[in-house]
Amino acid sequence: MPRIRTTIGVLACLTLPLAACASSSAQIETTDHTVTVFAAASLGQAGEELITAYRTEHPDVEIIATYAGSSQLVTQMVEGASADLLITADTATMKTAQANIDALAQARPQVIASNKLVLATAPGNPASVGSVNDLASPGVITALCAPQVPCGRLAQQELAQTDITPAKSTQEANVSAVATKISSGQADAGFIYSTDAKALSASQNITIIELPGLESNSYPMALTEAGQANPTARDFASWLTESEQASAILAHYGFNPA
Structure with missing residues (x-):
């Protein structure tokens, strides 16, 4: 049976040079049934449950998730790492990604949740x-x-x-x-x-x-060019933004609605 292969960027990328992490991610062989996700570290636990829930309905799909600081993920992609989806912990980092990564230049990010x-x-x-x-x-x-x-x-x-x-x-x-x-x-x-x-x-x-003087931060998700060309990645992205199940999982972990 296909497996979930999760790279915990929080650990792996603290012990390896960024270039090494980027090279490793870039060499992953993917198919139309594989989705590679780069996501903010704060999504780690919720992300794993989201992946499990999606694969319950799509057991032939493999989802490879890397969790790390948003700017670290962007740096890895700038240095050559590839992903189908990028989820950052704020809109500013996503804008930086779009300005510096050709594969995201034409993306239309959608907010999947917010945090504080x-x-x-x-x-x-x-x-x-x-x-x-x-x-x-x-x-x-x-x-x-x-x-x-x-x-x-x-x-x-x-x-x-x-x-x-x-x-x-x-x-x-x-x-x-x-x-x-x-x-x-x-x-x-x-x-x-x-x-x-x-x-x-x-x-x-x-x-x-609580810090009442600070506004909530949004979590935008964007499909790269590779993700747009991958029907499974597009379906997973739609599920994250549109399904009640995904919303319920995010709420369970304390995230607020988009």
Whole structure:
């Protein structure tokens, strides 16, 4: 039986040079029954359930998914990696992709969901973080996404709006890495998406602090030229945007409607 082959870009691409990741992805042999997806790291858990649900109705289809920071995925594609679908964690990154990747130049992105950045604390909140202001307190360690990825840009926007400079901070490649820093107690607090916070709160006593000054970020999906030519990729893309089942799965993981 065909299998789901998932490349966890969050792990693989942190241990290999970007060029190596791009080369590996570019060499994948695909058919009309194979769909290659590059998706934002924050879609990891939901993405796997979406793939499983789709393949329940289409068991002859193989879906190869790579999850990593949105800007990292774009860099891999610029360097030669190929994909049928690209899903980023904000519209700015998708616009950058379209401006720099010929295979996406004529794409018409569709938003499949939205999310919102929050501030989350380590289990038990040992540093007593109650607001963004507390990040400036001596000794408090804040985990941040790198500024070039959507969660990093949003975090920098929040810090600029509140005029706060964290006392100490770490810079991570993507939101999943920030969530790991928080859950392991290596950081006292960090900026993650509400979906990641929901997943952490299911098993750990974390404090979630809303950031009302920030707008929600959209998750646009675009078919590349290869995806447009692949009927299975087109069908999977339509299923993601139009099916009630896909919407229900995304909602279950805390994503808001497009």
